[in-house]
Amino acid sequence: MSHESTHSDEFSDVELLAFLDEQLDAELSARIETAIRDSADLRERLTRLRGQNLAGLHTIGAIWRQERLSCPDRETLQKYLRGELERDSADYIRFHLSEIGCRVCNANHDDLNQAMLDEQESATRRRRMFQTSAGHLR
Numbered sequence: 338m339s340h341e342s343t344h345s346d347e348f349s350d351v352e353l354l355a356f357l358d359e360q361l362d363a364e365l366s367a368r369i370e371t372a373i374r375d376s377a378d379l380r381e382r383l384t385r386l387r388g389q390n391l392a393g394l395h396t397i398g399a400i401w402r403q404e405r406l407s408c409p410d411r412e413t414l415q416k417y418l419r420g421e422l423e424r425d426s427a428d429y430i431r432f433h434l435s436e437i438g439c440r441v442c443n444a445n446h447d448d449l450n451q452a453m454l455d456e457q458e459s460a461t462r463r464r465r466m467f468q469t470s471a472g473h474l475r
Contacts, residue, residue, distance in 0.1 A: 347372060348379075353386055362438025407433065408442050415449050 348356075348369055355361050356369045373379050409417070409430055416422050417430045433439055434446055 350386060353383055357383070357387055360440055362440070365438070405439075405441060407437075408439060409433065411445055411449060414442065414446055415453075418446070418450055418453055 352361065352365065352369065356366060359366075361369070373383060413422070413426070414430065417427055420427075422430070430442075434443055
């Protein structure tokens with residue numbers, strides 16, 4: 338078996354379509370990108386999949402991915418970060434972020450997490466200023 342056919346068969350259509358939609362984790366995306374450079378067969382397959390996708394030959398899986406139906410909204414992600422979700426919901430989000438590696442949700446998660454940290458830092462700074470100023474007020 339040649340090196341090219343190995344690359345062409347290495348990835349599923351679902352993975353290649355998710356690659357096109359930039360929905361894979363960085364490691365798998367990098368592996369696919371390297372394989373695309375090395376394999377004319379894989380480039381042809383990817384072009385065919387892109388054409389089918391653009392022509393409206395959508396599968397249920399493609400629609401599911403494109404519409405991000407399995408992705409939690411930002412409010413749910415915020416509750417996850419605060420530890421306010423029930424165990425099953427939290428487990429699903431953890432799986433979605435870690436195992437699925439959804440780039441959109443990971444970006445939202447990181448953004449919300451940073452906003453929470455900034456808010457906590459600001460509250461701590463206000464509390465310290467109040468405590469140091471309290472003795473000077475009459």
